[in-house]
Amino acid sequence: MSKKILRRAGFLAATLAASIFTGAQAAEPIKIGSFLSVTGPASFLGDPELKTLELYVERINAAGGVIGRPLELVHYDDAGDASAARNFASRLVRSDRVDIIVGGSTTGATMAAVPLIEQARMPFISLAGAVVITDPVKKWVFKTPQSDRAAAERVLQDMKSRGITKVGLISGTGGFGRSGREQTLAMVGKMGMEVVADVTYSPSDTDMTAQLTRIRNTPGVEAVFNFGFGQSPAIVTRNYAQLGIDLPFYQSHGVASDRFLDLLGDAGEGLRLPASPLLVPDSLPNSDPQKAVVTSYKKLYEERWNMQVSTFGGYAHDGLMLAVEAIEKAGSTDREAVRKALESIQGYVGVTGVFNMSSTDHNGLSADSFRILEVKNGKWKLIN
Amino acid sequence: MFAEFIQYLFTGITIGATYALIALGFTLIYNSSHVINFAQGEFLMIGGMATVSFVGMGLPMPVSIVLAVLLAGVIGICLQRFAIAPAKKADVVTLIIITIGASIFIRGVAQLVWGKQYHVMQNFSTDEPILVLGAVLNSQSFWVVGIGAILVVALVLFFSRTMTGKAILATSMNKDAARLVGIRTQMVLMLAFMLSALLGSIAGIIVAPITFTSYDIGIMLGLKGFVAAALGGLGSGVGAIVGGLMLGIVEAMTAGYISSDYKDAVAFSMILIVLFFMPRGLFGSRVVERV
């Protein structure tokens, strides 16, 4: 409660400051709506996302806001429940009457809100991964994370470059793992590869030794790929090390955070995954356009919240910045103008990658925006 | 082939032993007060999270464990004293909802105090896996099964040899009669909740190095414990142990030989089948219903 009051007070101060500096009279705030899974099983997504939004809304307001108007963040916690996400989206659209929505930590939460948001003609930037969100293209829906299809493609590319064609696939039965599994199975054929073992685990499982034993005993497996998020991939990695499986091991972008390394101990050596360059800002060459953005985000986040950055907060950073960019480009918060501006964003450098939106691509990222990282001596190392 | 089977068997026994301990906690409370305590899983969470947090403060591991178990015990007593005892005339469902409320409350507090992240707990002994008959075992599995067995023996001794244990048994059989012979039943109930919390927190601690621990780890494990208890027959100690091990082994075997997609479904179907043929679970006692 007091936090809310503080936020309100901060917002008032920002409004005041903005009106003094720009000379605008009673600039009406731009309302950024958001529903995120700040608690519940997907809190590792929603928590850094909310912290990022709060951090950048504060900073943008301190710098005078957007088109002379301060930002106001209206946020609700859906606790990972898609029905709650739908209800909060309804509240944002119909009661709070926000100007744009940046949120939706999981694919389920995003998709549950989509019919309502489409009907209400509200620009919406989702922070969730699955490819169904922007394929087929929905007029009002955009997203910042690379799709799981891109992640599967990137991992398989890397395997292929190491001469691997036969893959053992293990995936979670949650939304993220399911969709990732489907994309991987669809992609292997195109790449001339093969999934020879295909096992799953439920997100509440506490031991995946049985599933991994099955993969180990499948003849011909040359590498293992795990698609899942939460704590499960860490358990999989540990069980993998305990079983002494000697094959190259890949994880998905769903676990790309420093926190994940802490969970692994030394069980993660040699593990590879696709990720945004956020985890390895120092290894980026100076010529890399993302270096400045990534370094600045990491520094600001860690200073403000005193905790490690994760890729997921980066999605929120890009979502908010794309929204701001679009509103500035449109020169107003007129929804259709903002939507058009979002669609026309080209070469925008974000934490996750370089966005090139179009009317047929509401994600704007290619598979190349993923970097392959490897765990070496307990640290992330950039492979390519 | 055989090595595979052994692997699944051991995996199942490890997780089954955890379920058994949780189920024993359910049984203890059920026997003494006829309450199904849906906050049982939170004792596991408290055990694991408090240990990790005390270790993080720089305390040595054994001290942290003792403190965490004591904390859980105190919370168990508070749960009985402040949530269950005041509502003693309430319906069974009402009591269930109270324990659900308590579990949400405890989880909410834990999330504030300890945050939402997953935490690691070190193995008690070596991180090196152990090879048995071609199967690879986590050394922590032995701790889980070993400590589980010790706790079971300790419980048996407690109930058969000590006055306090016998008082709990007497209260569970007939509360009014127990009061007549001078047993302070309210004390006994508090004691049962405390014991159950101790059991739960120890289970939470020994299993944490395998599963990691977080503020919401108790939801699923608690539920599995309830399932194990019902499978074995509510109120039966032997049933809780057999139910827990059976559930764990069936889960591991299904995940290994069939598919993990329907692993939980197989476990739940098993319960339905058992209940169809043995309406009181495997070892449930035939109590005469009072009219």
Added chain:
Amino acid sequence: MLKNFLQMRLKGLVVLAVIVLLLPLFFNNPFHYDLATQIAIFAATVVGLNLLVGFAGQISLGHAGFFGVGAYFSAVMTGTYGWTPLPTMLVAAVVVALLAWLVGRPILKLKGHYLSMATLAMGFIIAIIINNEGWLTGGPDGMPVAPFSIFGWELSSFNQYSLFGIEFGGDVAWYFFAGFLLLVAVWIAENIIDSPIGRALRSVHGSEIAARVVGVDTSYYKSLVFVVSAVYASLMGSIYAHFSGFITPHLASFEQSIVLITMVVLGGMASTFGVILGAVVLKLLPQVLADFQELEMMMFGLILMLTMIFMPKGLFPTLQNKLAERKRKKSEEQA
């Protein structure tokens, strides 16, 4: 006596109708209609569940499973196979009724916690199937649902309608439709309660053995009410699916079953108007508590716990008793 009782029942229904009609006076925006519609749908669901829990005294921890089957049956059949919503909904209800009858016969022989355990297992199996059969149900990420339509007349919360020259939005139409369904649900439930079936059920709740001794086929009546409450859940699940436009397996989950039973117990078991109050409170709380951010979960648990400790009979009966007591005291003072 009987006449008196009937009058009282009718009075309750009229009061509820008046509330449904007048409530929009307090609504400021479409979101309020949106929320009220959901409350009505869930209230109707728990009015059905209450027949099982409150009157027959049987605890179901898997009722969201039936809600989920109704929702998904409607979603899949209207979406993928192009059926029309209203008949689909009725077919779904028949399917659920058969399912409940099949499962119910053996399950309802069980006593107390074993019954809860069996319903829990059944609910879990339904949720797992919905979750796993992604080709049909969209898997854990859910699936979209077509808008509801009655005889070709489409009901979508985003359309505009006009009736007798009055223009109104689809959210308003949905609200009155859901409110009407709730009134029908209450009317049917009250009739069941007063029928011989209802009396048999109450005897089961009082003492099953005594009921059996005097010749009540308890198992038959229990199965019957189990089926009725499952049909309530299925119909409302279908309605909810069409209303919300998108559904996920969470609707059929164990947590959802807990939410439903909590609505019954919190509002007041065996009181039709009590469980409606329970639905109102449980649906409004998350919206009210949303401002408390991190404290939300803790406060929700605390409120739930305290309410049940201090009002073990539920909100409505406790308030009713308080009122009655005050009235009695007043009349005593006057006398």
